[in-house]
Amino acid sequence: GVGLVTATPEQNDVEYLSPVDIGGQTLNLDFDSGSSDLWVFSSQLSTAATTGHTVYDPNKSQSFALIQGATFSISYGDGSGAAGNVGTDTVNLGGATVTKQAVELATAVSQSFVEDTNNNGLLGLAFSKLNTVKPAQQKTFFDNVMPSLAEPVFTADLKKAAVGSYEFGRVDAAKFTGAMTFVPVNTTQGFWQFTSEKFAVGTGAVQTSVAGSQAIADTGTTLILAEPAVARAYYAQVPNAVNDAQAGGFVFPCNSNLPDLMLDIGGTMAKVSGSDINFAQVDAQNCFGGMQATPANLQIYGDIFFKSNFVAFNGGNSSLGFAPH
């Protein structure tokens, strides 16, 4: 089979939300290739936490079954997190269906999730080894649905300020231009991870940031978080760009003519359009960069990368395909 759902951006493309049918109830979830838990705002949360949200109520589902004694607790790189208990239900993503999918019911969520009223939970699409359910770890929707898919793949077609899509079971050639390049991913940490050590600014020379530097493809992260050497070299080519601690990173005049950024994905260069690096206005003149330096030693290629690149996640042979779109 094949599943196709829309991916609708929030204000400033901070996140993309997709409709998921769980036991007959439809919730908009943030599909996240950087984690492996499917958790939802549930009727067990306090009213304070659920105001403005759509919640999943297991008591209203004919097909819900509790997993006795199972709990989850997840924390994310931005300091946010969620925790609760676990059951199974039928999960349908635009036609791709799993009958006994682990659905994690939040009984506590961090404030940033409470405030993000468009987001009613996450659907994790990284590798199941990262799933946080105890005592028995659970599988992701993608792992569960893969055997029934025409092809063991899902694709992300995320767009700047426009509705895109996630598709399960096929790579739709109509959604990208040029040739798709596939690279093997390193799954040891549970992410869609690859080597990314080279970069170029505009039409400049290709240079190495840090030999062997790694990156992950993370649809649940808004920006590109790259090696500091990449950020420094890029913004050195943008007149009046400054690293503004108060803004939390590099800012530049909003009318800047931003160069493209080339990043290698497992040895093949991919382009991030300069226009996509103008992320959001921070004051009367200045805008915040869509690519920032990461303090960690793992680069995170988030939605800014996906706006320029159509990406195929192949769970059959653990590879990542990318092409301009």
Ligand SMILES: CC[C@H](C)[C@H](NC(=O)[C@H](C)NC(=O)[C@@H](CCSC)NC[C@@H](N)Cc1ccccc1)C(=O)O
């Ligand atoms: C502090 C937590 C560290 C990062 C680590 N957690 C992770 O790596 C988790 C699975 N993944 C994440 O924290 C990040 C990848 C970090 S790379 C180390 N992806 C998921 C994130 N975008 C989900 C999200 C979506 C919307 C709003 C906020 C957060 C852990 O549990 O140890």
